[in-house]
Amino acid sequence: MSTAPAQNLRPRRSVLYLPGSNARALEKARTVAADALILDLEDAVAPDAKDTARQQIADAVGAKSFGRREVVVRINGLATPWGEADLAAIAAAGPDAILIPKVETGGDILAAGHRLEALDTTRSIALWAMMETPAAIFNAESIARARREPHGSRFAALVMGTNDLAKETRARLVPGRAPMLTALSLCVLAARSHGLDILDGVFTAIKDHEGLRRECIEGRDLGMDGKTLIHPDQIAIANEAFAPAADEVALARQIIAAFAAPEAKGKGVLTVEGRMVERLHAEIATRIVAIADAIAARAA
Template identity: 65%
Template sequence: MSNRPRRSVLYMPGSNARALEKARALPADVVILDLEDAVAPDAKATARAQVAAAVTAGGFGHREVVARINGLETPWGMADLAAIAATGPDVILIPKVNKSDDLIAAGRALAEAGTPGRTRVWAMMETPLAMLNAATIAAAAADPATRLSGFVMGTNDLAKETGARLVPGRAPMNSWLMTCLAAARAHGLVIIDGVWNEIADEAGFIRECAEARDMGFDGKTLIHPNQIAGCNAAFSPAETEVAWARKIIAAFEQPENAAKGALQVEGRMVERLHADMARRLVGIAEAIAEREIPAA
């Protein structure tokens, strides 16, 4: 898995020119320039042109730029793909992915549109069929033509289509969240948690960020800039975690431990898998720290 931080992933409506400009300066790790849910039908064409122009203009700094298009089966999807693909965002987010064939079709369309090779695909996991097919959808990443490198949970759509309630702790959908997480990790994918709707309930938001972090998600999608700071804090490794990780790494790097699969560090038994986990945690912490160094 990449050490690139993806703690805070902020949706920005493509129809709002001011929001697109603001996205260049916000402390989010990732911005999703949205052409789908955040845009009314009569504003789709305007949003498409504005997002294409914003991606072409650049200026987003370290922020990963994701463009969420409308579903390819909708009246706007193919036009979105044609307009956005050639501008070369970091990622194109495909909504309503139900099966691996959807990604194969999207990959084919991206190739035909002349999309730069570096542009990846993330899949919105937001339908009952996606939950049932999570493993085969993730496995599509083995086909380079799909460009698949990540999942984004669409918990609001899941609630709508299943009748599951969005309650504290998310017990009705925890099994789906963990199924998608396991599928993503089995195939080396990024996975981002769904949104928190109650903007005024900061305590609830922080609690859900912590739950998603503990589940293993890379970050969380956001609907308001005010959520960025709390999300970044929740998904950033604590200083104590980083210090402990460095001790594990240092212990295994000692010459006398070169052939050992497990050893004791300060009275705790650790294995080489813990050293691997520690290196990733330190890598993320260092990447975050590098971003926070003020520009000269």
């Protein structure tokens, strides 16, 4: 889901990682039902395959053959031997967004934004940030606040790197994710404070569909917009969990209609289906309906 105006919302229920070095996976990505794709040049690509993967991804992105799926490329960090070349090649190819790994300060976003401005003069490419270190969690609000700065205006989303965060903190990824809830919640608060979307981390037990469903629901209830995934078999579960339910959409339409009725003019509180609703509920309802409509349009 998106922070854009309601009429321009972009669902981000399912966001599938794909290794840039795997040409077959890139080809298959053109048919999957994910809302977005993250074509990866960082963790999923060995050092000796970085150059080949960069070219493969640049060619795939430049071909504009992924349909309505949002296309994001995770580059290597700008301080690595590959980062600057990644940024230049991928910016020229024109994805929807570039995902910066290992972000730890707002300055990291501003530096990436400054470099990207020289490469993307149309300002069509957004920036996303991986939140995967203890420093990133401590600095979550200042990282998100970078969106308010001139060089950070293209900043659009936080992506939780829960596996890296678990490695760095020695926390265990147990059912319910109690050791991770503080970090996840702090990042949700930071994202919402500054108009960013936020995506939950991956679930690595590919065959545990019930475990994935539980974790998607946990993320949704925390306020996440969607979930990053590592296998196409996980897409349908994420799409279902992060989509508004039919009864939720029906109630939202009723709330919108109730506040739009002539007799509601000037009223701040109404009763709909036996519930007291305020104008803030009408705003929530408008977003729910917009997301539902965007999902329906994508399915069509």
